Amino acid sequence: MIDLCNCVRLKMHIPSVHFLSILLMIADGFTVKGPSGPLVVPLGGSVLLPCSVDSLSSLEDLEVEWKKSDSQTLIHLYQDGDIRPEVQHEDYHDRAHFFTENIKHGNFSLLMKNVTVQDEGQYTCTVHSGQESGETVVEIKDVEFLMVSGSDELISVYVGKNVTLNCSVDSHIPPEHIKEVSWKKRVENEYITVLLYQNKETLLDSSDERYRDRVEFFSDEIHRGNFSLRLKRVRTEDKGLYMCQVFAGHLSENTTVILEQLGFSALHIMVLILCIAACGCAVIICCLIYCTSQNTEKPVKTLGYLYVFLPNIIMFVAFVLWGVTEGFLYETILCCALCLLRPLMLIYVAPYSEKASGLTVLTELVMFTVVYFSVLFRHTWETVVHFATFDKAVVIVVFGLVLLLCAIAVVLWTCEVEKGAAFILFFLPTLQFTLLFFTFGSASRAGFFVIVLFPMFFFLTWSCLFDIEGGKKSCVNLLNITSWLIFMLIMNAVIAYFYVTSMENEKDVAGWTCTAVFLQVLWMIAMYIGLLEDLEVPYRTFLYVFGSVGVVFIMAVALMTELILKTVNGDRALGDLRVIVYPSEGVFTFTVLIFIMFKPWITSCLQCRQNVQRPADTSANTQQQNQEHQTAVEDHELESLSPASEVTREQPES
Template sequence: MHLPNWVLMSVLMIADGFILNGPSGPLVAPLGSSVVLPCYVDKPLPVKDLKVEWRRTDSETLVHLYQDGESRAEVQQQDYHDRAHFFTDQIQHGNFSLCLDSLTAEDEGNYTCKVYSQQDSGETVVQIKDVERLLVSGSSRSISASVGEDVTLNCSVDSHITPEHIEEVSWKKTDEDVEILVLLYQNNKTLLDSSDEQYRDRVEFFTDEIPKGNFSLRLKNVRTEDTGVYMCQVFAGRLSAYTTVVLERLDSTATKRVRTVGFIHVFLPNIMMFVAFVLWGVTEGFLYETIFCCALFILRPLMVIHVAPYLKMSGW
């Protein structure tokens, strides 16, 4: 019967005189963090002729090796250089655990710890699973603004990803299969000169918010031609993710004032008539007529509120 990996990990493997211990279940850690893969014995082993080998079980890739009294970093696979290391001072106490830094999604999988001590040997399996992916979120609704105003396009990176692990953030306008670079953040710097000419000196990040993973874009002095779809794309290690924000048709200040005056003309008379009929009902005592008239004058503005989004979509 084939046993699943998580069962194998919970088993203590006995090999010719010493017991090699591993974790009781899979290891879960955030992207970019460090994780310790446990592998240890209950009592110290002789350091002479001791060999500890960590490998990926899916590919036999050598993650790290301890041999001849020292860590042999020069023989480990390139992807693990400067990322995988032993607790060297603990090996003499029987602790052969491996620390893996800057965790990536590709690090998910099974790892085998093999220990050779003179004539004895043993191994255990450790699984890393569910490394958190790169998550980028923006605004769920379209953004609108008046010509000449400033507008904020939202883009946030999952809080588990620290800024030093973010290699690049780019804002692009992606209308009609044409990408226009709006602003670029790369190697912990905002590259203002990278912006397309039509956006230069009009876009910026909220610098104080970047350490929190907030890469929202401020677009200043909005123009009519700024309408369209904007994409915020984030690169961290071998991962990338993006979100999009839609900047809707922009209203001029004059159009906005006309619309405001129009709504006032609809609401104000109806509200005044509603109040007048309430007072009339109180003083004259015509209950049913008052209720009917009040309902009529309160339903009119409510109907306008209901149809307002459709009027906006139609360009009113």
Template sequence: MRLLYTFSFVALILVKSNGFLVKGPSGPLVVRLGSSVVLPCYVDEPLPLKGLKVIWIRTDVNTLVHVYQDYESRPDAQYQDYHDRAHFFTDKIIHGNFSLRLENVRAEDKGFYRCKVYTEQESDESLVQIKEVEHLSVLGSDHPVSASVGEDVTLNCSVDSHIPPEHIQEVSWRKIDEDENILVFENKKTLLVDERYRDRVEFFTDEIPKGNFSLRLKSVRTEDQGVYICHANAGNFSASATAEVEQLGYSVLHIIVFILCIIASASAVVLTTLWYQFHRLQRPNAALLLQISSVFVPNLIMFFAFWFWGVIEGFLSETVACCAHYFLRPLLLLWVSPHSEHFPGNRKTAIHCIVHLQYSLFTNVVYSVLFQSFWEESLSYEQSDRVLITILFAIMILICIINIVFLLAELIRNKDGRMRAALDLVSDIGHDVLPPLQLIFLFYAFGTASGALFIVGVFPLFLTLTRYNWKNACVKTLEPLRSFRRAAWLCFMIVVNTIMVYSYLIALKKEKDCEGWVCVAAFLQVLWGIVVLKHSFGDLDLPFRHIVHLIGSVVVVLVNSFALMTELILKMVNGERAIEDLRKVVFSSECIFASFVLLLIIFEPFIKKFQQRFQNPARRSQQNPSSQNEVVSDETPHNPSNQNQTAAQSFELRPMLETEEQEAGRDRDGGDAA
């Protein structure tokens, strides 16, 4: 009997030693809404499949989740909510892995799950908890949004989550065909990323605590047409939704821009034609009035056209540059106009200062816009760099303001004095140091400090010494060779301006609108060349003023108005800008015109000599017409109408010859003054 008890005890120990331990996860599980999760349940050693049975039960609601029995899973035994969502890893069961894969997790799946494993001898179990189901879903607009250009639209984006909005890491908006974000909500702050949407996009701040991250897009443009993505991030989870803007049409402002371009082109042609007719009829007062009208009217109309264009389509730097240019452009045209010599009183002398005034004013505008762009990007700069760049900008603006004050004083009251001499000296020095200061500012603000240090060390010394050496030494040494001096000066300015424009390209190469800024810089440098040329050679005479006026007041306006109308039409048809930046057209054409003016001034001595060769034979024939009259009298009978015609022609020719003689006399006086 004792032997039987001993045998039974040993058998019980052996059976117990062959038992198994079911293991589960080390802690509760956190699952993302809509994702899949594995509920761990396994043993260290494989169990025999004969008589093996695995049951998964939802304990808190007493629901059967899944069953494995008789060598196969039994989906027919599942509770309905888990059909096609709960699966065994059937091929892993033979290795002792009884884990369950639960797909498309729902919020109601949160709770306790028990894994029971049975063999023929014994059983064991483990408990798994889904502690949290983090759900993050983003809902957008179901239907496309239709709007006319200039209207405001709302792109819906609702972040549905149990996570408080202040705990959402990021919500961003962008166009589907672009990589850069438009507007971002991050760390409880709203950040504008794309400058094209400045002052045009915003969140509904009061709605953010409710999970409403809809985007308000104001003053819709044709380029805004397309699909937008609202993307939300919270922890390891993210979700997106889309909204679409379609069917954009013409607005009243588009029609206004189109009409203004047509009026500008028509007024340029009509006023110039009328001026030419009154000039031929020798009516100087009417011709002068029409001349001034052809200078101001078309350009001011184009100023308003670009201003309205900026409101509906253009971006800030493009709009400001083009508007400022067309507002100041009449100054250059007034300087090169054929009737500039007819201004009364001191205006005849003071009118030569206005191109300096245009350069100073336009420089202020351009670098104010550049400084604003720098300031918006300067958060990553060191404080010392920001202070240095601000000081450089202030010095440039101060120099320009001094130039403007001096020039306005010269225009209003042309008198000598100590104050005028001091302002003249500062203005003269300012024209020399301003370009290198501009490059230093650009390299520090947008490029590299090493490039700025190179400009500091080399370029100002080279430019200033060469400039004053040119003015003081070369003018005296090469006085008899005016043409040679001007040709050498042209080569020098080509080298300097090429260096300047290339430096602009290097400094601004990281900017999106680099090409537009380079075109602005090229025109600014040509304008600077005209200013420096006037400082070096004194009063200058411009040949072919009628042709220059025709090109500047008509051809350039026609080119730019046509470019603006073409851009307007193509944007409405294609939804995208064709030229991308109108500064490429506006300032390229203006640079060509200003360069043409500069070349005519430089080669004015050559042109005068060339004209004199053809005028001298004509003058000799007019001084000694007896031989021609004798031949005519022998062959042609006397006709009074012929005499009247000849007299009319000589009447028309006489003012032109007198004007040319006056210009030649001014040229000689200007050469002596230089």
């Protein structure tokens, strides 16, 4: 409708423009030139209204007048050799600029700034010089405007709810002619695409993976210029600044919306409650076990199993809810798996266990290996799906070998062939590296080193383990154990290095590295227990409390801190909870391994300390006994000197 009106108006004014031009050409005086046609101006921009003459005989008595034709509003006046701003209409103050330096060249053009919609229409430039005069008409046909408006207030929403971010387009351009509308979110120093509308289509695949399947336009409102964004299932990382940018022809405009305050959702509150409950259960049951330790053995065992499983099951549920609301897939699966499997290690070190059974440690290793390799296989498959058939086949074969070796190891250990099971488990690190290098495309030389040379170095350490006599204190044992431990620590450092270098483009490289290192520590203790029989776990009470209370506290506090900071700041503090959960469990597992390996020497050191304290205690007891004896003798002498004693002594003589 607007274009039709403009066309009609143009047809009405064009004949008058040509008629005036013809009159000026045949009239006495000079010819005033204007533009060849109507002008189109962007809203808020600047436009030059042309007005000039070919020649000017004299500058004396020169007068140039610019008026708006329909209202005869005076826009600018040059008179008596100077401009006259006092007679200028107030709407054009500081908006109409006259080039006085070009007057001598016959140029009387006017520069109009900050053009508004009301500036549409015809403008007349009249030039008087002595007895000569002339004029030209300039028309601003259209003022192209593009106005984008959003929300002036900060938006608040509860996590898990839906929210609408407003973006309305006001323009003379029909919505179907708008080329592009993009919603972007500022993350650190860059903008990521939230949703894109282009060429009359909504491009869902262009959205960042954090917003896919959670954002949409209101399709029924687009024809009205409503490009508001609907954000579903709000997360804490959604907090921040959003920009709606609109492109229409050569025009572009944007508006910003700030999602500021995010309240705790019901699931968030449940996560906090579960973390507090896990810590409370660990402390309360620990106190109950201590108080009932003097009673029969059965209640202690019952409380002991409850002590091992209940806090970890609660943390498992907390991590599941965390994964539903905030966490990502690999973090959630691996943290949940650890919560379910770590009670096996706690049972191994439990004080009420008559004999530590290495089968529990092997079971934890096998089950965690299956979970870890399954997650890594899924991550690998996303990468190699576009690779050659050979690479896909290698990945499938490696994953199949892992499952097969784990099954064989369990069978051998159940049949009490612990050394055979340990030999089968020996190949797990190599398979892990093979899958790693196929996943992240590491260099071929590094792959050759890992697949070929890495197992050879591991075989060299077996001589150290086979020469160890379990539980015996000797220099040879100490040398072999120390050598094997140092080599294992070096190889774990190599594993961490290869993970960091191979996954440098991955955002969760720290989480993967911590998980891999923990798997190696778990593998070390399973290998040591499998090769050496009849091992005893010393200081079980300390290890039991450390693993049952300390590690649970660390996991619960880390999860609560991450949840609270993420809700307040909108960004995760740690980025991946595996960097806290797995190192804490790794320290506990490694402590168990150290206590088992160096038990004779640790026990000997403690006995020496007790022997040093014992002579001092003995001398103190002897001195106290001597004092008591001397006191008794003095009392006896006093009694012998009393009158009652003398009478008693004289009675036999009488």
